Amino acid sequence: MAADAGYDASERLMAVLDGLDAAVYAADARGGEILFANRAFRALHGDYDPVGMVLRGVVVPLPERGDYRVDPRGLAAADVPCELFDGELPQPRSGRWYHVREQAVRWVDGRVVRLGIATDVTLRKRTAEIARQQEERISRTARLITMGEMASMLAHEINQPLAAIANYCNGCVVRMEAGATAAELQPVMKKAAAQAERAGKIIHRIREFVKKSEPRRVGVAVAAILDDALAFVDLDAQRRGIRLVVDVAPDLPEVLADRIMIEQVVLNLVRNGFDAMKDAVADERVLTVRARASGERAVEIAVIDRGHGIDEEDRDRLFQPFFTTKSEGMGMGLAICRSIVEYHDGRLTVEANPEGGTIFAFTLPVEESVRD
Ligand SMILES: Nc1ncnc2c1ncn2[C@@H]1O[C@H](COP(=O)(O)OP(=O)(O)O)[C@@H](O)[C@H]1O
Numbered sequence: 001m002a003a004d005a006g007y008d009a010s011e012r013l014m015a016v017l018d019g020l021d022a023a024v025y026a027a028d029a030r031g032g033e034i035l036f037a038n039r040a041f042r043a044l045h046g047d048y049d050p051v052g053m054v055l056r057g058v059v060v061p062l063p064e065r066g067d068y069r070v071d072p073r074g075l076a077a078a079d080v081p082c083e084l085f086d087g088e089l090p091q092p093r094s095g096r097w098y099h100v101r102e103q104a105v106r107w108v109d110g111r112v113v114r115l116g117i118a119t120d121v122t123l124r125k126r127t128a129e130i131a132r133q134q135e136e137r138i139s140r141t142a143r144l145i146t147m148g149e150m151a152s153m154l155a156h157e158i159n160q161p162l163a164a165i166a167n168y169c170n171g172c173v174v175r176m177e178a179g180a181t182a183a184e185l186q187p188v189m190k191k192a193a194a195q196a197e198r199a200g201k202i203i204h205r206i207r208e209f210v211k212k213s214e215p216r217r218v219g220v221a222v223a224a225i226l227d228d229a230l231a232f233v234d235l236d237a238q239r240r241g242i243r244l245v246v247d248v249a250p251d252l253p254e255v256l257a258d259r260i261m262i263e264q265v266v267l268n269l270v271r272n273g274f275d276a277m278k279d280a281v282a283d284e285r286v287l288t289v290r291a292r293a294s295g296e297r298a299v300e301i302a303v304i305d306r307g308h309g310i311d312e313e314d315r316d317r318l319f320q321p322f323f324t325t326k327s328e329g330m331g332m333g334l335a336i337c338r339s340i341v342e343y344h345d346g347r348l349t350v351e352a353n354p355e356g357g358t359i360f361a362f363t364l365p366v367e368e369s370v371r372d
């Protein structure tokens, strides 16, 4: 190759190595004397030319003796090339991480050398670390949704049908004493029976929840979630004189969700809305549950009340566990809601309702396979 005249193979090799972003070094396999350091290595080294010095893990980290596949010190010319090390190492002085690969090769002067190439992988490491932390946060949040918390909330719900049953039964007793006929008592008894069934369903849900060790996310219709959840509160709404409006956009895609968990979120938000309207005038006692698409990949469920709204200074604390402004509140509702929604890769937000009151809204991801 005439064009390369006067420019031999080893010089070409050095030129190529000099052009690399990774730090490259060649060190005598026996004594560790640096025979070559490319531009990137020298740049890391800083002050003076490292060639001639003994390679130590000061500039880029080096494997420990025991980490080598074969001891480079004992290698003969006939043994090379061979791989010595390939792995990621931290550089304690700088806190950076390097991917280091060392091979034993015959150097241009015939000696056996450790030819190393060290690539800075700190950024990738950090990204992986952030992802790991995120993962941990999610599993921590998922742990917050413990069986106990969910079960205690569901147990709380049993009180409602039980109280209703007691009411209906007492009502019957009063009517019987007044000489009511069986036909007059029958509808009341039917209502009591329906409430008993409702209590049974709640217990069934607790069983389901306890049985399941892991939340299970499957494709589910938002309307079905809302139907189920609101069945638990319509009686309560009636009693409180609240009109429940359900507004579900047609043709919503299915969402990927653990149905019981999301029902729990809806229930919590609806109950909070009810509580907030405790002192509202009769024709403002309206609670709207609205579901609509949020972009292509998510559905937003909003619970809209016309209650007393939220004080500016409370806004940041609402989601903290045990924050409550109610005399009998637990303050766990919103904390659990947020955990559940984040577990579902969604977001739970709160804003003031322009008509007065508050809007809590959360998103759920659309079930991908259903969209195809
Ligand atoms: N829809 C709402 N309107 C006004 N304030 C609300 C609403 N939802 C929640 N809050 C406020 O957030 C607090 C925390 O709610 P939550 O975590 O559900 O606990 P709890 O309902 O037991 O108080 C409530 O005590 C209340 O002050």
Ligand SMILES: [Mg+2]
Residues within 6 Å of the ligand: 268, 271, 272, 331, 333, 334
């Ligand atoms: Mg609550």
